[in-house]
Amino acid sequence: MTPPVSAAPAPGSTDPSIIRNFCIIAHIDHGKSTLADRMLQLTGVVDERAARAQYLDRMDIERERGITIKSQAVRMPWTVPDGNAEGAEPGQYVLNMIDTPGHVDFTYEVSRSLEACEAAVLLVDAAQGIEAQTLANLYLALGADLHVIPVLNKIDLPSAQPEKYAAELAGIIGCDVDDVLQVSAKTGFGVEALLNEIVTQTPAPVGDPDAPPRALIFDSVYDIYRGVVTYVRVVDGKLSHRDRIQMMSTGAVHEMLEVGVISPEPVKADHLGVGEVGYLITGVKDVRQSRVGDTVTSQHKGATEALGGYKHPVPMVFAGLFPIDGDDYPTLRDALDKLQLNDASLAYEPETSGALGFGFRCGFLGLLHMEITRDRLEREFGLELISTAPSVVYEVTMEDGTLHRVTNPSEYPTGKIAEVREPVVKATILAPSDFIGVIMELCQSKRGQLQGMDYLSEDRVEMRYVLPLAEIVFDFFDQLKSRTKGYASLDYEPIDDQAADLVKVDILLQGEPVDAFSAIVHRDSAYSYGVMLAGKLRELIPRQQFEVPIQAAIGARVIARETIRAIRKDVLAKCYGGDISRKRKLLEKQKEGKKRMKMVGRVEVPQEAFVAALSTTQPAEKSKK
Amino acid sequence: MPAAAFGVYLHVPFCATRCGYCDFNTYTATELGGGGAQAEWATWAEAEVALAACTVGRREAETVFFGGGTPTLLPSADLVRALDAVRRELGLAADAEVTTEANPDSVTPESLAALREGGFTRVSFGMQSAVPHVLRVLERTHDPEGVARAVAWAREAGFAEVSLDLIYGTAGESLADWRRSLEAALACEPDHVSAYSLIVEGGTRLARQVRSGLVAAPEEDDLARKYELADELLTAAGLSWYEVSNWARTPAARCRHNELYWESADWWGIGPGAHSHLDGERWWNLKHPSAWAGRLAAGESPADGRETLTADDRHLERVMLELRHVSGLPLALAPPERVDAVVARGLAVRRDDRLVLTDRGRLLADAVVRELVA
Numbered sequence: 001m002t003p004p005v006s007a008a009p010a011p012g013s014t015d016p017s018i019i020r021n022f023c024i025i026a027h028i029d030h031g032k033s034t035l036a037d038r039m040l041q042l043t044g045v046v047d048e049r050a051a052r053a054q055y056l057d058r059m060d061i062e063r064e065r066g067i068t069i070k071s072q073a074v075r076m077p078w079t080v081p082d083g084n085a086e087g088a089e090p091g092q093y094v095l096n097m098i099d100t101p102g103h104v105d106f107t108y109e110v111s112r113s114l115e116a117c118e119a120a121v122l123l124v125d126a127a128q129g130i131e132a133q134t135l136a137n138l139y140l141a142l143g144a145d146l147h148v149i150p151v152l153n154k155i156d157l158p159s160a161q162p163e164k165y166a167a168e169l170a171g172i173i174g175c176d177v178d179d180v181l182q183v184s185a186k187t188g189f190g191v192e193a194l195l196n197e198i199v200t201q202t203p204a205p206v207g208d209p210d211a212p213p214r215a216l217i218f219d220s221v222y223d224i225y226r227g228v229v230t231y232v233r234v235v236d237g238k239l240s241h242r243d244r245i246q247m248m249s250t251g252a253v254h255e256m257l258e259v260g261v262i263s264p265e266p267v268k269a270d271h272l273g274v275g276e277v278g279y280l281i282t283g284v285k286d287v288r289q290s291r292v293g294d295t296v297t298s299q300h301k302g303a304t305e306a307l308g309g310y311k312h313p314v315p316m317v318f319a320g321l322f323p324i325d326g327d328d329y330p331t332l333r334d335a336l337d338k339l340q341l342n343d344a345s346l347a348y349e350p351e352t353s354g355a356l357g358f359g360f361r362c363g364f365l366g367l368l369h370m371e372i373t374r375d376r377l378e379r380e381f382g383l384e385l386i387s388t389a390p391s392v393v394y395e396v397t398m399e400d401g402t403l404h405r406v407t408n409p410s411e412y413p414t415g416k417i418a419e420v421r422e423p424v425v426k427a428t429i430l431a432p433s434d435f436i437g438v439i440m441e442l443c444q445s446k447r448g449q450l451q452g453m454d455y456l457s458e459d460r461v462e463m464r465y466v467l468p469l470a471e472i473v474f475d476f477f478d479q480l481k482s483r484t485k486g487y488a489s490l491d492y493e494p495i496d497d498q499a500a501d502l503v504k505v506d507i508l509l510q511g512e513p514v515d516a517f518s519a520i521v522h523r524d525s526a527y528s529y530g531v532m533l534a535g536k537l538r539e540l541i542p543r544q545q546f547e548v549p550i551q552a553a554i555g556a557r558v559i560a561r562e563t564i565r566a567i568r569k570d571v572l573a574k575c576y577g578g579d580i581s582r583k584r585k586l587l588e589k590q591k592e593g594k595k596r597m598k599m600v601g602r603v604e605v606p607q608e609a610f611v612a613a614l615s616t617t618q619p620a621e622k623s624k625k
Numbered sequence: 626m627p628a629a630a631f632g633v634y635l636h637v638p639f640c641a642t643r644c645g646y647c648d649f650n651t652y653t654a655t656e657l658g659g660g661g662a663q664a665e666w667a668t669w670a671e672a673e674v675a676l677a678a679c680t681v682g683r684r685e686a687e688t689v690f691f692g693g694g695t696p697t698l699l700p701s702a703d704l705v706r707a708l709d710a711v712r713r714e715l716g717l718a719a720d721a722e723v724t725t726e727a728n729p730d731s732v733t734p735e736s737l738a739a740l741r742e743g744g745f746t747r748v749s750f751g752m753q754s755a756v757p758h759v760l761r762v763l764e765r766t767h768d769p770e771g772v773a774r775a776v777a778w779a780r781e782a783g784f785a786e787v788s789l790d791l792i793y794g795t796a797g798e799s800l801a802d803w804r805r806s807l808e809a810a811l812a813c814e815p816d817h818v819s820a821y822s823l824i825v826e827g828g829t830r831l832a833r834q835v836r837s838g839l840v841a842a843p844e845e846d847d848l849a850r851k852y853e854l855a856d857e858l859l860t861a862a863g864l865s866w867y868e869v870s871n872w873a874r875t876p877a878a879r880c881r882h883n884e885l886y887w888e889s890a891d892w893w894g895i896g897p898g899a900h901s902h903l904d905g906e907r908w909w910n911l912k913h914p915s916a917w918a919g920r921l922a923a924g925e926s927p928a929d930g931r932e933t934l935t936a937d938d939r940h941l942e943r944v945m946l947e948l949r950h951v952s953g954l955p956l957a958l959a960p961p962e963r964v965d966a967v968v969a970r971g972l973a974v975r976r977d978d979r980l981v982l983t984d985r986g987r988l989l990a991d992a993v994v995r996e997l998v999a
Binding site: 543545565567568570571572574575576580581583584587590591594 | 634821849870883894907942970989992994995
């Protein structure tokens with residue numbers, strides 16, 4: 001039986017020796033949220049009735065996409081019973097479950113969450129095996145010196161292959177096949193045993209209770225009622241609600257308004273001690289003032305040395321966001337301001353496009369970050385947006401030695417260029433070995449260099465590539481998924497930059513360049529990019545009363561050309577008594593439609609053409625969410 | 626202010642078979658219940674004419690037009706009975722134009738003579754094409770030879786005005802096929818020809834066939850070429866265009882009833898689904914014959930919906946309708962700089978105080994309208 005919560009050790013005065021801080025590393029859909037729910041129920045933190053499915057995931061978008069963007073930490077009391085089969089020391093414990101974001105764009109945030117733990121539960125679907133992102137996060141966990149507890153989930157599924165995947169996990173982390181636990185989060189099978197194993201296997205936190213306080217910020221969330229809620233793991237000393245605290249990266253001082261733990265609702269405490277995980281509220285209104293990875297100390301007699309590993313988030317992918325209706329520009333600006341309160345890695349500045357009007361050049365950690373931000377702008381703020389094709393940061397050195405940092409193809413310098421450098425990533429692809437050939441072909445066409453390849457099991461392979469980030473942000477992931485029937489998974493991490501033979505391709509309509517369609521591409525793919533986009537536009541732009549040539553050009557040299565023939569017929573055959581109302585309404589609709597046209601010179605281009613031409617995904621793939 | 630011209634339209638919603646391209650309000654069953662049967666149509670049409678007279682009082686119709694469906698599927702006596710009701714309840718101008726649409730298959734010398742005797746002055750035959758494979762795709766059942774015969778019978782019956790309807794752009798129709806149809810139509814020496822490009826209307830069998838790829842959608846450039854060919858051959862044969870899709874041998878041979886629509890005049894629509902317009906007020910009847918008849922049986926208006934036109938609506942309608950006509954749009958109805966732009970591009974010319982479409986402009990009439998009212 002679970003003890004009542006009131007008997008649990010109080011926050012702030014918990015002996016570090018009974019604290020166990022752990023996280024769960026898992027791929028989307030491998031059942032992390034279900035497992036977390038089950039743990040919350042077993043520990044009595046959430047009762048069965050109140051258990052909202054997937055308690056830890058808050059935002060709608062996360063739920064729809066089945067991913068966790070923002071992590072949180074829940075404190076769970078757990079009593080290990082006498083004579084348990086796992087051989088854990090009986091007694092009362094405090095388990096802090098720290099949720100980690102599960103996607104490629106949030107590697108740094110994952111690493112900070114991991115830093116707050118001593119162990120990681122590696123949760124893998126017993127019917128699917130490990131995925132690339134999970135593997136990448138596992139390596140992060142191993143790099144952070146965490147103890148790894150391998151667990152196969154969904155063993156109740158008829159398609160489960162526990163022996164095969166236990167062997168795979170054992171091979172990857174170097175443990176015995178018998179050490180791989182088997183659970184079914186759905187039915188609850190094995191979850192109690194897992195809690196006992198966590199107690200046994202996770203090292204208790206170690207810190208100096210008498211040293212100046214130092215706590216690691218592993219998450220920071222904006223709440224409209226409370227301002228920024230900062231999640232911390234105390235390493236040394238203690239943080240009291242009476243302290244004034246200092247952020248060590250900036251030196252900024254804040255008044256502490258409240259400290260506490262989440263269980264699963266916020267519970268106020270006097271202070272947080274060594275090894276404890278909880279939250280603090282200071283009244284700041286912007287997560288950029290309370291950055292993930294930073295060290296919190298007290299202003300008075302504070303620590304002098306920060307905990308290691310703080311990095312300022314650097315946007316890697318850039319795109320222009322423009323409201324379809326120009327009147328929505330102020331709404332877009334306000335919406336971005338609001339999102340930034342909760343997203344320290346979102347960067348933006350005003351941008352003007354000849355074709356798309358006023359908007360913002362936005363910087364993102366990666367593609368998913370971009371898509372989520374766009375989704376939220378459209379959904380939460382009711383905006384209709386056009387986004388330009390994503391771009392990376394190029395360093396362009398001119399022959400006269402001047403250096404340009406280009407995040408927007410339309411700012412690509414003209415003149416004699418000595419060198420262009422582009423960011424490259426280390427990519428890990430996991431897939432069934434049947435697909436090795438097609439993956440190699442794809443990576444080769446994307447200028448990838450194979451670094452190595454390992455078999456995880458008989459028929460699953462890990463391939464490591466160095467690839468230009470620009471290729472990844474274009475359509476790599478979609479291509480990978482479609483060529484491997486959805487079986488391949490991808491993870492990538494920026495590592496370096498490289499010189500490359502890159503050129504800017506412009507698209508001209510009736511001789512007028514359309515800035516929104518300019519792209520920086522490798523010289524070898526310039527022709528195919530030009531042909532592809534010109535062809536797309538020929539289909540997307542309605543015929544005008546005059547012929548419209550579409551050209552793709554590098555500088556003054558035209559590399560591809562298409563023509564939209566002049567329209568010859570635009571008249572309804574019949575207009576009699578019963579047709580008049582209908583025809584009038586049709587004309588009114590067309591008049592409205594004209595307002596949504598952008599003029600490029602004399603050419604009317606519908607917004608939809610921009611949206612469709614700039615999307616790299618196939619429409620069919622886009623529609624399924 | 627003199628009252629606007631007034632016409633009466635009567636909708637006969639019955640056909641022997643339904644053609645795949647047709648989206649008109651028409652039914653093939655002879656025995657629709659609740660008063661919707663073909664045999665009862667004339668009774669309820671009379672009732673609606675009487676109801677119209679209660680609203681507008683005696684107002685002489687300058688034109689009467691029986692459309693469908695296939696009006697001539699009904700016995701001539703039924704059509705004459707409905708026309709008599711118009712004459713009796715509303716009044717009919719001495720020189721009124723009285724038209725019926727007809728399928729070449731559904732007339733005989735006797736039925737045509739009966740119509741002429743009953744006061745009909747004009748017949749419009751749905752010829753569509755003279756090419757068997759085109760008629761097959763259109764699912765028209767008539768024998769192409771039958772058209773010339775029907776026209777001859779109409780002449781014998783004393784109809785001075787005979788019109789032929791043609792459709793171009795059917796899947797599989799070559800330019801030569803279309804020329805053949807035009808030449809066959811002209812061989813009948815009609816006073817009037819209407820030529821319509823095939824429109825794939827939503828909800829029709831044709832639309833489903835196009836969507837599933839069974840039938841090719843009409844191609845705009847092909848339609849434009851065929852329109853130009855029609856204009857060339859019809860003009861050479863002495864028929865001049867007077868509306869985008871209509872050509873007449875003399876101004877007198879124009880369809881006066883249709884001109885009422887294009888002049889925003891008044892008309893009363895009798896029959897299921899018929900539309901009416903009186904001085905900026907439009908309404909339309911219930912579509913199903915049984916529902917329509919049911920209302921009339923209860924002594925109620927069969928109207929299903931209505932709209933009151935705003936000044937802007939009326940302006941937009943005038944521009945879109947009058948521009949389609951050879952007499953053009955009064956220049957006062959469009960901003961001069963827009964008129965200049967349209968004229969400069971060769972889409973229209975100024976003629977006296979009106980703007981008239983050029984040959985090229987006729988094919989781009991909707992674009993011109995949008996530009997003039999934007």
